[in-house]
Amino acid sequence: MILVVPVMVITLMYFMFGNAPHPPGAPTPFHNACLILLGLFPLFLMFIITSITMQRERASGTLERILTTPLRRLDLLIAYGTAFSIAAATQAVLACGVSFWLLGFDTAGSPVWVFVIAIVNAVLGVGLGLLCSAFARTEFQAVQFIPLVMVPQLLLAGIIVPRALMPTWLEWISNMLPASYALEALQQVGAHTDLTGVAVRDIAVVLGFALAALCLAAATLHRETP
């Protein structure tokens, strides 16, 4: 599922936009959509998977049991991060491969950077998922964090309305959300042959958000609970 779904959605978009008109010289609508999907799918999917898995771990008591073993909390988080990042990397390789080779997708910048941004986004998704799992008492609540945490981020990132056209106060909020930087980095890679300074800064910002989320998640892992 993790591996096939993004490829399926991207292929669906390819056929959806097949006959869509576009001004000559500008990138096709599929081009824009595919770029966004490649970069942001890992964020979305890893958030869902991590928050639900970790919530189950907390609710079933296995987390408490694991914390009575010699395992350190940092080990646990790194293990979770690594396992899901490997899944995300495989997913990104497959999705990028299909898009670039089979569907005629192309970026001005190197495909490697699209892949790197996808992975950084996946780590961000894992971090946010681990953090949010601490505030969910049931799996049902964990699922409800998707519309709460993910949807506003993606809307304000500038997918539908460019950020520059938003009211100032919304632009300010969007400046504080990591997905905005992830999308900007993707658009930079899509439009420029070389890696721009803005893209580098954006990737660094997303990575910073990811690390901050992981550290906060570590703080929510209490060995001793009431």
Added chain:
Amino acid sequence: MRVARGSITGLLGPSGCGKTTLIRCIVGTQLIASGTVRVLGLPAGSSPLRHRIGYLPQDPTIYNDLRIVDNVRYFAALYGFDSDAAYSAIDRVGLSDHSTAYCGNLSGGQRTRVSLACALVCRPELLVLDEPTVGLDPVLRADLWEQFTDLARGGTTLLVSSHVMDEADHCGDLLLMRDGLLVAQTTPNQLREDTGCTSLEDAFLSIITRNTTRQAG
């Protein structure tokens, strides 16, 4: 209260009396409200202890979407043991024939045994078992108690909680709890002598009544 090394101590009392809370204090997952808990000479919950304590939570805490052998191997790995240790732990709880079955398909009693194997796999100095025999058939219960006795003879300290008084006879020492307080620390024979009852069930009831009247008076 103190628990002697290399013995089986039974922690008995009605449900809701604080057995699990006390056990969670000992394994270091409970915020201790007051008092001190020292385990094997160290403060409860300190990190060197985590290599030396095996813990069986009351509910079978295993991964239902993994096979038995993967569950036990996982916990073995957390303590730094290899899969041989995992197989011998599975053998101890009598599940060798099912070792590749998925835990979600097992019966309640079988799941308890998988969970127990996960606690036995680290060959701990102190084994803390929260109601290990709940929901098991009499044959298996007798078999497990025999194993606990074997472990104690080998030098392992066991602390076993139960609300079935009949099981108290397997224990060297008894801790009787009620409403969050330790009512008595005794042995099965001493308890019978003190109360003049032949069954431990009656003996416990009489201790409780005696306590309640003393408090009231």
